[in-house]
Each structure stands twice: as structure tokens, then as C-alpha cells.
Amino acid sequence: MLATETLHFTVLAEAMLQSISNVVPISFEKKSAGAIEDHLHLEFAVLIGLTGELKGKFIFKGEPAVFSAIGESMFGMPLEGEMLVSFAGELGNMICGGLCTNVSQNGIIIDITSPTIVEGLSKISGIKKGMEIVVDFTGKGQLSLNLLLD
DSSP, X not given: OOHHHHHHHHHHHHHHHHHHHHHOOSOEEEXXXXXXXXXXXXXXXXXXXXXXXXXXXXXXXXXXXXXXXXXXXXXXXXXXXXXXXXXXXXXXXXXXXXXXXXXXXXXXXXXXXXXXXXXXXXXXEEEEEEEEEEEEEXXXXXXXXXXXXX
């Protein structure tokens, strides 16, 4: 990976974690981070496009129960069915919106697309530059935050 790409991933990762801490009222711990090579397997995920000075995708993947637990912490009730799907997309919007604000403080101007929800076994391939950060929400489970740059 080039030094510029590494810098972009670092800035995006830090901005993502800061945004999560601002949006989600559950303590969390960064469990791991690493490069993504070739492909991702998904079962339940939110995909949001990245436009502007950097182009790519953000993918939040995890068990539906984790998204539901986050929703319950925010709204006081567990979410399921269409409410869960809608919430997952909105959670992605809130986190990525905060990320855009955070990276703008580093002089990087980006925007996001509307969320796409992925349900069922899926595979995204052809990844050339990607990073995955796994976060553990205390007592609720883990989400994988995937940053893919074009």
C-alpha cells in the first residue's frame, strides 16, 4: 500500500471510531484491524458509497442481533423485521455522516451515498485496497467495519 493510501485509511479509521463513539451509546473496544484482500463474505450488512476526494465503500457487517441491540440502546426497544433493516441503514448513515464531518477537519472533503442493505449470503470480490476494523460492543456483540477504497 502506498504511503498516501495508508494515511487515508488511518484518517478514515480514526474518524469512523470517533463517529461511532458519538452515535452509539454503548462502550466498545477495537478488537482488531487488518487489510482485506480479494473478497468479503456478508450475511447482514449495510453498504454506503464514498464520493468526493476519496472514492470507495463502507460496509458495516454483523449479526442482525447486534444491530438490534444497538437500536435498543438508542430507542429503548429491540428492533426486528423491517424496522431492523431500516434502522441498520440509518445507523450507517449516522456513522458515515459523522465520519464525513470528522475527516473534513483534516482537509478531506467526502460525501456518502444512500445505504444499501445486504441480507442473505453474499460475496463482494475484486477488492484491491481494503481495511477491516472489528469492534466489540460491550455485552452486545461485534461489528466489522470495512473501508474499501477504489
